[in-house]
Amino acid sequence: MKITVLGAGAWGTALAIAAAANGEAHEVRLWARNPDQLADMRQQRENRRYLPGAPFPERLQVLEAGLAELPALLAADDLVVIATPMAALRDMLTLLRASPAPVVWLCKGFERADGAGIGLLGHEICAEVAPGLQAGALSGPSFAKEVAAGRPTALVAASDSVLLRERLVQAFHGQSLRVYANDDLIGVEVGGAVKNVMAIATGLCDGLDLGLNARAALITRGLAEIARLGQALGARSETFMGLSGLGDLVLTATGDLSRNRQVGLLLAQGLSLQQAVDSLGHVAEGVYSAHTVAQRARALGIEMPITDAVVALLDGRLQPADAVTVLMGRDPVAELH
Incomplete structure (x- = not known):
């Protein structure tokens, strides 16, 4: 297969390394916007x-080209992987809207809303700017550093397109990386987006030393919020018990390599949001997605108290210790509510 990864952050680089190491028949190229x-x-x-200490396999090539040159250079590809942050997905899909090759994105989150608009998931952006693409998402519980090192990892290939799901399995499924197909793109995207918000909350919980009982309760109730929003948007409930739901939530909420978890830990230490974000050096999508998650939940009449508390915390309307008081002081409800 001929595969190009557009975006050389840690995750895009890790997957390019994994694909290049996966089979002698693969020709893999990695591109970044920055020429330096x-x-x-x-x-x-x-x-x-972004990923020091992870040498490139021999079959991984660096594609040196300008942004405008990409559509022509990718015309003969079997698979194009967009590995940019969520903020750049719209522009990349617009650029590739006539691509003959299937296109998949790695970013997890909601597009930041402007003005009176609402933030969209990846598949919603694609429907607006590139409705003819065979497109989807590659998601699941994964840290770039571990994938690049060949540590065992499982991902989910989500798309309405059977061809794209098959291409993703062919490109990445190997000895250390398993890829499972799923046609519930909405559910996979919601799980990948909202778990970042829940990871901020769990980092806060751990940073305040509230204990393991509190962590377990927060993760479980966080999964319930994710599932409520996802089903209201058209997802299947069983998706949230899979890799992109429960799996990704547990990893991101508890793993110390999680940037969103780190934001919560740093806020608990008394840092401002700007100080916490600046200290990471990478994008923490939950910071930007939290407001959109809350906005879409309100529009659908969905209660998401953990999300609302995270938004208030990020806005400075709630102090870390007060967030716990707000959540614990809610009126009792049935567990499955």
Whole structure:
């Protein structure tokens, strides 16, 4: 297969490494918007900026090209992977709207809403700007560092397109990386987006040293919020018990490599939101997605108290210790409510 990964952050780089190491028949290219980064990766055979210590396999090429050149250069590809942050997905899908190759995105979250609009998930953006694409998402519980190192990982390939699901399995499924197909793209995307918000809450819980009981309760109730929103948007309930639901939530909420969890931990230490974000050096999608999650839940009449508390915390309307008081002081409800 001929595969191009557009975006050389940690996760895009890790998957490019995994694909290049997965089969002798794969020709894999990695592209970044920054020409200086491209030149450094080509020379060093490593992404020293975002994934240091993970050398490139021999079959991984660095694609040095301008943004406008990409559609022509990707015309003969079997699979195009968009590995940019959520904020750039709309522009990349617009650029690739006539792509003959299936296109998949890795980013998890909601597009930030402007003005009176609402933030959209990836498949909703694609429907607006590139409705003819065979498109989908590759998601699941995964840290880039572990994937690049060949640690055992399982992902889910989500799309309405059978061809795209098959291409994703062919590209990435191997000895250390398992890929499961799922046609519930809405559920996979909701799980991947909202778990980032829940990870901020869990980081806060752990940073305040509230204990393991509190962590377990928060993760469980967080999963209930994710499922409520997802089903209201048209997802299947069983998806949230899979890799992109429960799996991704547990990893992101408890793993110390999680940037969203780190935001919660830093807020618990008394840092401002700006200080917490600046200290990470990478995007924490939950910071940008939380408001949109709450907005869409309100529009659908869905109660998401943990999400609402995270939004109030990020806005500075609620202090870390007060967030616990707000959640514990809610009126009792049935567990499955």
